Amino acid sequence: MFGKKAQPPIKSLIAHGTRVEGNVNFTEGLRVDGEVIGNVQALTEEPSMLVISEAAAVQGEIQADHVIVNGVVRGPVHARELLELQPKARIEGDVSYRALEMHQGAVISGQLRPLEGLEEKPLLKLAANNL
Secondary structure, three states: OOOOOOOOOEEEEEOOOOEEEOOEEEOOEEEEOOEEEOOEEEOOOOOOEEEEOOOOEEEOOEEEEEEEEOOEEEOOEEEEEEEEEOOOOEEEOOEEEEEEEEOOOOEEEOOEEEOOOOOOOOOOOOHHHHO
16 A cells, blocks of 8 residues: 555644543544544545654554554554554554564564455565575
């Protein structure tokens, strides 16, 4: 999905120092630098991106196509396409994803569940086989 098309633009921001209590629904892109107590969900009609920055905290369920986490999430995370966990990511909850990129230092306290229906996987060759 994201390899062929440009990623959706970040059009909304929950700024540092802002606290939202309640569910947040968004389209296209959302960046969270503050705190959200409630679910954060992208509407599914179009591609979506959610960024949880290093200073952010979310207590609730997260659902979007492309999710980037570098802050704290207490609740389940559902990335319909790609989940990127940056070095300071802390997730306390189950995680589902189609593709996962996890940097050293990121922590997940929960179960990892890859989504079914993956497209054809690339064939990997071990470097040792080429000797």
